[in-house]
Amino acid sequence: MSLAKRIIPCLDVDDGRVVKGVQFVDILDAGDPVEVARRYDEQGADELVFLDITASSDNRETMVHVVEEVASQVFIPLTVGGGIRELSDIRRMLNAGADKVGINTTAVNNPEFVRQAAERFGSQCIVVAIDAKQVGENKWEIFTHGGRKPTGIDVVVWAKKMADFGAGEILLTSMDRDGTRDGYDLALTRAISEAVPVPVIASGGVGTLEHLSDGVIEGKADAVLAASIFHFGHHTVQEAKDAMSARGIEMRALDV
């Protein structure tokens, strides 16, 4: 017995509201990030990821308030991604109560930013988010702009470089699988997990509870991220943990 694998529900937040339809029948305001975060916390989520998809930078301050509110009521680790461009953005989110920030496009545009961020704030709070697409047999490339823009950068090479620059964790999303409910890209997940010394979060494509276990057992992921299977009330986080435990994966139980 040792370190548990983690389940991380992910919430998309637009101008302070949860979008992509979280549907809990018994929550009065399913658009309220605080309500949704509390629900996942009660269900036993090990961490939460908030992805700020607010288009206008004028409204970024809204996310800071969301993080402040959540962090004063939910006492598990919080990662905030989206719109992190400057060191001051990181400082602002950490001060608001975030534990980690996810850096995606900014890292691609300026890899040195990751090094600076890790030096300033410590690797433990720097998550590099990677959007990957398969471009050949056992070959994946980084894409930006929601999977539309290729960069020519090999994902394995990039993940190693980011860990080397000080990323404390890699959030790996398969853009081929995202939204398909066909399961994680296990070959991709395994390739990255085995290539880097830091923890890897598998993301993109979860449709069943078995997919979560597959991500850990076959993909060698340290943590599994999912959105829709939890949002629509198909499954609770606790059910996911039970299913994973049943396959021999070490999970955190909810009791003290």
Add this chain to the structure above:
Amino acid sequence: MATVAVIDYGMGNIRSVSKALEHVSGETKVIVTREAEAVLRADRVVLPGVGALQDCVSELKRLGLDDVIRETVRNKPFMGICLGMQALLDSSAENGGTEALGIIPGETRHFADQLKTIPGTKTLKVPHMGWNQVHQSTAHPMWQGIKQNSRFYFVHSYYVDFVDDSVVSATTPYGFDFTSVIAQENIFAVQFHPEKSQHAGLALLANFLSWDGSN
């Protein structure tokens, strides 16, 4: 009104720590401060911290808080969290060697340096990140109501080593059993983050607010 001071020296998640304390504080007032006077006046003191130990120690010294902490640990309940635990030791292997406050004999070392000497641990990731078990090796008032081997949230690349067995209050398995909690007189210092460890973490913080500093 009883008070608990959270030392704010600009390193990381002070707000998370103060919010978690407020959640369980009851009659105790939570003060976030970097003023020596306020720390010395408080009934109990928390030293949090994430990031690099070198920055942590140099900031504490710059703000004149190193001597305040030395004074505090002699006469009131004191809790160190993560870097706030590591700062109490003599030194760290970080950045080729960093002096710490020297309150408790010991050093911090990088996980990778130890894991590479242990067969079969090659797949263990560093940072050690996530919910791991805390095995209570001594009875202590701070453990009241917290089950043996409860999971707490960890995120760190350096761990505490070369401390005397008598001050180890808990260990955690990660390739080997490392010291995750130190207890010595008024000091209770933890490597994990109680402020991020849900029920178990809040229970520990609540215990701290009622602990009188005795063992």
